[in-house]
Amino acid sequence: MDLENQKRVKDLSEKYGPENVVVIIGGGEAESSGLAAETVTAGDPTYAGVLAGVELGLKVYHATEPEFKESVDEDVYDDQIGMMEMVLDVDEIAEEVSGIREEFTKY
Numbered sequence: 001m002d003l004e005n006q007k008r009v010k011d012l013s014e015k016y017g018p019e020n021v022v023v024i025i026g027g028g029e030a031e032s033s034g035l036a037a038e039t040v041t042a043g044d045p046t047y048a049g050v051l052a053g054v055e056l057g058l059k060v061y062h063a064t065e066p067e068f069k070e071s072v073d074e075d076v077y078d079d080q081i082g083m084m085e086m087v088l089d090v091d092e093i094a095e096e097v098s099g100i101r102e103e104f105t106k107y
Contacts, residue, residue, distance in 0.1 A: 001025075001036045006049035009040055013056050019107040023060040024068060025097070026081075028088060033062050034096040041104035057106025062097045064090040 001009075013021050023040045027033035035045060037060045044051040061068045063081050 001039045001044075001049070001051075003049045006039065006044060006051045009058070010050050010054065010056070013058060018056050018058055021056075021058050023058050024063055025060060026063045026084075027093070028084075030089065030092040030096040033093050034100055036060075037062075037097045037100035038104065041100055041106075055104070055106075057104060059105050059107055060097065060101055062090075062093050064088060065094045065097065 009021070009023060023037075025033055025036045027036055038045050039049070039051050040056055040058045040060050043054045043056075047053070063069075064085050069077055069081075
């Protein structure tokens with residue numbers, strides 16, 4: 001997760017409270033998605049951004065996970081994300097992100 005997005009997430013978490021923030025990520029592979037998920041839950045593992053050492057514990061989902069998919073309009077999802085599902089290893093990504101979520105999410 002780039003430094004600007006880390007700042008945005010931190011600012012929104014402070015403004016609205018971490019219990020009211022859900023992060024939706026869209027990384028193309030499990031490893032990058034896991035790093036983004038870890039950053040917004042347990043803190044930036046690279047210690048490069050404003051979330052280094054900051055455990056926000058935010059709820060985080062990948063855009064292809066069923067929990068997110070089921071919460072949005074089916075036509076919009078198919079139009080915006082449907083093609084992505086066909087080329088990504090969505091099971092591997094979901095396993096990575098859900099593992100991070102289960103371990104570090106506080107809310």
